[in-house]
Amino acid sequence: METFEKTEKFVMRTYNRYPVSFVRGEGCWLYDESGKKYLDMLAGIAVCNLGHCHPRVSEAICEQAKTLIHTSNLFHIGPQAELARLLCENSFGEKVFFCNSGAEANEGAIKLARRYGTELNPEKYEIVAFKNSFHGRTVASVSVTGQGKYSQGFGPMLEGVKFAEFNNLESVEEVVSERTAAIIVEPVQGEGGVVPAEPDFLKGLREIADRVNALLIFDEVQTGIGRTGRLFAYQHYGVEPDVMTLAKALGNGVPIGAVVAKGRAAGVLKPGLHASTFGGNFLSTRAGVEVLKVMTAPGFFDRVNAVAAYLRKGLESIVEEFPGRFEAVRGLGMMLGLVCRFECGELVGKLLEAGVIVNCTAGRVLRFLPPLVITEEEVDYGLSVLREVLRGYGGR
Numbered sequence: 001m002e003t004f005e006k007t008e009k010f011v012m013r014t015y016n017r018y019p020v021s022f023v024r025g026e027g028c029w030l031y032d033e034s035g036k037k038y039l040d041m042l043a044g045i046a047v048c049n050l051g052h053c054h055p056r057v058s059e060a061i062c063e064q065a066k067t068l069i070h071t072s073n074l075f076h077i078g079p080q081a082e083l084a085r086l087l088c089e090n091s092f093g094e095k096v097f098f099c100n101s102g103a104e105a106n107e108g109a110i111k112l113a114r115r116y117g118t119e120l121n122p123e124k125y126e127i128v129a130f131k132n133s134f135h136g137r138t139v140a141s142v143s144v145t146g147q148g149k150y151s152q153g154f155g156p157m158l159e160g161v162k163f164a165e166f167n168n169l170e171s172v173e174e175v176v177s178e179r180t181a182a183i184i185v186e187p188v189q190g191e192g193g194v195v196p197a198e199p200d201f202l203k204g205l206r207e208i209a210d211r212v213n214a215l216l217i218f219d220e221v222q223t224g225i226g227r228t229g230r231l232f233a234y235q236h237y238g239v240e241p242d243v244m245t246l247a248k249a250l251g252n253g254v255p256i257g258a259v260v261a262k263g264r265a266a267g268v269l270k271p272g273l274h275a276s277t278f279g280g281n282f283l284s285t286r287a288g289v290e291v292l293k294v295m296t297a298p299g300f301f302d303r304v305n306a307v308a309a310y311l312r313k314g315l316e317s318i319v320e321e322f323p324g325r326f327e328a329v330r331g332l333g334m335m336l337g338l339v340c341r342f343e344c345g346e347l348v349g350k351l352l353e354a355g356v357i358v359n360c361t362a363g364r365v366l367r368f369l370p371p372l373v374i375t376e377e378e379v380d381y382g383l384s385v386l387r388e389v390l391r392g393y394g395g396r
């Protein structure tokens with residue numbers, strides 16, 4: 001039985017999949033069963049930021065897999081401790097909790113916030129979140145996700161979640177109070193259409209959170225680990241959260257999540273209050289250590305930002321070359337959206353057939369999240385395929 005047939009027969013149909021099955025990857029390139037080559041400008045949705053099978057990460061994983069994979073958090077775990085150190089020393093963080101995914105990291109952050117709030121006052125459990133946000137698919141993370149389609153039919157959602165408008169501080173003032181335990185926000189909304197926060201917005205959120213004694217949580221699951229051209233997106237803004245959630249690229253493909261906290265937030269979760277069997281295991285944290293070592297090497301981000309600017313310019317020239325088809329290019333670093341005047345799902349399929357992988361988010365935003373190691377030549381190739389496909393495609 002072929003992969004397609006087995007998937008149809010035995011895998012729950014929670015995804016609509018393209019009829020492609022990749023068997024090998026190297027850098028920015030993926031190869032399907034027939035040997036056809038694709039330029040990956042999506043990186044497994046902001047996961048393989050160092051490219052597929054980065055030699056240092058793959059070697060570290062192989063070595064670790066042959067040595068020790070799992071013992072449980074009843075014992076000390078060398079690579080876990082090292083990854084926590086690297087995360088803290090390269091961010092605002094003081095302490096880290098490890099888990100296995102973005103939703104689980106946000107779940108942990110929400111529990112941390114509720115515990116923090118209710119220890120001050122039993123009524124202080126509300127969370128302020130944003131319209132068009134995305135924080136994952138567990139019940140708590142979907143409860144703070146500001147897009148109704150994700151929670152429909154799964155209710156009741158968590159009590160005490162208030163939604164405000166992204167980039168609108170007045171709307172935050174309307175819902176915030178002494179009962180607010182936390183404000184959770186993505187520095188750049190990803191699934192919401194690649195929308196960066198305005199600098200004054202994040203600064204304002206910091207002030208509001210401090211005024212009502214609430215925690216400020218930045219969901220950097222998608223923006224973190226280099227995606228925006230710095231290790232963490234908050235570093236562009238000069239605003240530090242109390243809590244930051246990470247996942248996706250932290251293991252370059254090995255499942256891992258993390259909750260990074262400082263100050264009063266760092267000491268909330270005490271023994272027995274929160275846990276995860278797999279969280280921080282040898283394999284995933286060893287991958288994470290290697291990822292951070294590669295990214296914190298001198299000059300790494302100079303190169304990323306040079307190519308990101310090149311990609312952005314290329315996309316901007318496409319907006320000009322195809323008048324009336326696109327509205328704008330937006331995003332930060334290597335997290336870019338080409339805002340279309342048409343629903344772009346079909347275009348993504350055509351690009352895939354032509355050998356370039358991107359995706360469509362929020363209906364009309366063609367999203368580019370290439371591995372950070374993409375070169376100018378690869379960008380040129382990807383954009384030339386995009387031009388060619390656009391020439392033969394009317395769109396709607």
Ligand SMILES: Cc1ncc(COP(=O)(O)O)c(C=O)c1O
Pocket residue numbers: 101102103104106134135136137186190191219220221222223247248
């Ligand atoms: C900002 C953000 N938070 C959370 C998540 C959920 O992460 P995961 O799919 O690993 O649970 C995502 C996934 O796209 C995300 O973009």
